[in-house]
Amino acid sequence: MSAVSSPPKAQATSPTSAQAGNRLSPVAVHAQKARKPRTGSRRSSILLKAVMAVSGVVMIAFLVLHMIGNLKVLFGREDFNHYSHWLRTIGEPALPHEGFLWIMRVGLLVAVFAHMISATVLTVRAKRARPVAYKAKRKSVQQTYASRTMRWGGVIILAYILYHLLDLTLGVANPAGTGATPYDRFVADFQRWYIVAAYVVPLVLLGMHLRHGLWSAFQTLGLSNARRQRGINLFATGASTLLILGFLVGPAAVVIGVVK
Amino acid sequence: MKLTLQIWRQKNADDAGRMVTYQLDDVSPDMSFLEMLDVLNERLILEGEEPVAFDHDCREGICGMCGMVINGVPHGEQRATTTCQLHMRHFKDGETITIEPWRAAPFPVVKDLVVDRSAFDRIIEAGGYISVPTGSAPEAHAVPVPKPDADKAFEAAVCIGCGACVAACPNGSASLFTAAKITHLGLMPQGQPERDSRVKAMVDTADELGFGGCTNIGECTAVCPKGIPLETIARMNRDYLKATRG
Numbered sequence: 001m002s003a004v005s006s007p008p009k010a011q012a013t014s015p016t017s018a019q020a021g022n023r024l025s026p027v028a029v030h031a032q033k034a035r036k037p038r039t040g041s042r043r044s045s046i047l048l049k050a051v052m053a054v055s056g057v058v059m060i061a062f063l064v065l066h067m068i069g070n071l072k073v074l075f076g077r078e079d080f081n082h083y084s085h086w087l088r089t090i091g092e093p094a095l096p097h098e099g100f101l102w103i104m105r106v107g108l109l110v111a112v113f114a115h116m117i118s119a120t121v122l123t124v125r126a127k128r129a130r131p132v133a134y135k136a137k138r139k140s141v142q143q144t145y146a147s148r149t150m151r152w153g154g155v156i157i158l159a160y161i162l163y164h165l166l167d168l169t170l171g172v173a174n175p176a177g178t179g180a181t182p183y184d185r186f187v188a189d190f191q192r193w194y195i196v197a198a199y200v201v202p203l204v205l206l207g208m209h210l211r212h213g214l215w216s217a218f219q220t221l222g223l224s225n226a227r228r229q230r231g232i233n234l235f236a237t238g239a240s241t242l243l244i245l246g247f248l249v250g251p252a253a254v255v256i257g258v259v260k
Numbered sequence: 261m262k263l264t265l266q267i268w269r270q271k272n273a274d275d276a277g278r279m280v281t282y283q284l285d286d287v288s289p290d291m292s293f294l295e296m297l298d299v300l301n302e303r304l305i306l307e308g309e310e311p312v313a314f315d316h317d318c319r320e321g322i323c324g325m326c327g328m329v330i331n332g333v334p335h336g337e338q339r340a341t342t343t344c345q346l347h348m349r350h351f352k353d354g355e356t357i358t359i360e361p362w363r364a365a366p367f368p369v370v371k372d373l374v375v376d377r378s379a380f381d382r383i384i385e386a387g388g389y390i391s392v393p394t395g396s397a398p399e400a401h402a403v404p405v406p407k408p409d410a411d412k413a414f415e416a417a418v419c420i421g422c423g424a425c426v427a428a429c430p431n432g433s434a435s436l437f438t439a440a441k442i443t444h445l446g447l448m449p450q451g452q453p454e455r456d457s458r459v460k461a462m463v464d465t466a467d468e469l470g471f472g473g474c475t476n477i478g479e480c481t482a483v484c485p486k487g488i489p490l491e492t493i494a495r496m497n498r499d500y501l502k503a504t505r506g
């Protein structure tokens with residue numbers, strides 16, 4: 001296939017490295033045998049990516065609602081605690097107490113597991129696909145910090161989610177303890193600098209994860225093309241920045257003493 | 261120019277291999293990268309040593325044989341350039357240059373810088389063609405192709421199958437190579453009958469051969485000597501998901 005002389009042909013295109021194929025040395029033949037082609041199909045990498053994209057978008061949808069709900073902390077103890085109570089009563093009496101919340105929790109749990117399992121399978125495959133590393137220090141031609149930290153960033157985000165649940169949902173890791181109201185737990189947290197740090201750092205990492213993740217999801221689901229790329233990149237950056245800033249409003253209000 | 265070269269030397273597929281350092285004192289800036297290696301090899305032969313094995317054929321940037329990773333970047337840092345078209349004037353006098361083979365499990369090293377890229381042939385065999393009766397060429401205007409489609413198909417069809425995309429990808433993914441062929445044929449009227457089965461077969465074959473998945477990082481496009489765009493991968497994903505839904 002020549003770059004210059006042949007237009008896209010209707011006829012079969014020739015195998016690209018036919019030259020290599022025709023003059024395989026005995027060594028190459030040996031190498032081919034050693035490669036023992038995997039038989040039996042593997043779960044398609046594109047389907048795994050689609051699972052990640054869909055579960056990721058489900059989690060983002062949740063985060064948007066969660067972020068908006070958190071802003072209620074600005075309206076005072078009464079409003080915030082009432083909101084927290086209301087979440088537990090949605091759908092009553094058709095649903096039992098906390099019924100709606102449990103539907104959300106199960107849905108999110110499924111999304112988190114689907115996302116993590118796909119990420120793990122793809123990470124293992126990526127490592128196996130490059131068993132020998134390059135000696136030269138890798139120069140990144142294109143990739144961004146956000147795109148390079150998806151895997152470790154994801155693990156840190158997972159650890160953060162667990163801590164966050166123990167802290168503000170269950171209260172066991174909270175300075176105000178399990179007996180306090182949601183508002184008091186929130187305030188108790190962000191009056192301590194180390195808890196502020198424990199929230200801000202993972203949230204910034206989450207923002208980076210979502211920046212690359214959103215861009216990647218459009219590409220994975222086939223919704224991207226050359227014309228849309230700029231817009232998608234702007235949207236991914238804008239949406240993840242807004243989301244994280246939204247989450248930081250509450251803690252910042254406690255730090256500067258507006259919420260106490 | 262004086263250069264220090266650190267080159268991957270490996271006797272055969274079973275050898276562990278190692279980096280070996282060579283000094284070159286009389287390199288002209290007008291040499292191509294391969295000519296520079298020729299100079300080194302002539303010296304090695306005179307000294308009774310084994311010359312460095314590397315692949316090459318056309319030396320005009322169209323066959324895709326001359327892949328090697330130069331200073332950590334496939335085909336070197338010069339964009340849209342194959343190794344054979346890369347000239348020594350892009351390097352500094354006294355520079356140390358590392359030269360390594362493509363690194364990917366489906367591309368085993370045969371010797372030194374030569375890897376076996378037959379895995380790409382397996383992907384093409386799985387569906388990178390259209391089934392037509394052979395014989396005399398059909399009348400050129402019998403099947404009209406819209407100009408924008410022809411242009412996009414051509415942009416993808418210029419792939420020379422060199423494998424730089426796989427070598428650059430942190431996941432060792434063959435997505436850009438596979439997507440280029442799927443885009444090329446998927447945009448042509450002649451490619452429509454086999455469009456669904458093609459994308460399924462080619463993608464599944466790449467997975468089975470041990471290539472990794474894509475994380476949309478874009479290193480592939482950046483190092484591609486032909487500048488195959490990243491949007492081809494989105495098109496492949498779209499076609500694949502559509503073919504899977506049935």
Ligand code: HEM
Pocket residue numbers: 049050052053054055056057059060115116119147150151153154155157158209210212213214216217218220221474475476
């Ligand atoms: C609130 C939690 C999370 C959200 C909202 C989220 C969202 C996303 C989205 C939208 C994608 C893009 C999917 C695609 O490539 O098409 C993604 C990719 C990814 N996520 Fe997450 N994720 C979350 C947590 C996690 C966790 C806990 C892990 C790991 C244990 C993780 C690991 C990854 C990896 C490895 C990728 C693929 C990277 C890439 O495409 O380059 N994520 N995530």
Ligand code: FES
Pocket residue numbers: 315316317318319320321322323324325326342343344345
């Ligand atoms: S030798 Fe043919 S492309 Fe470089």
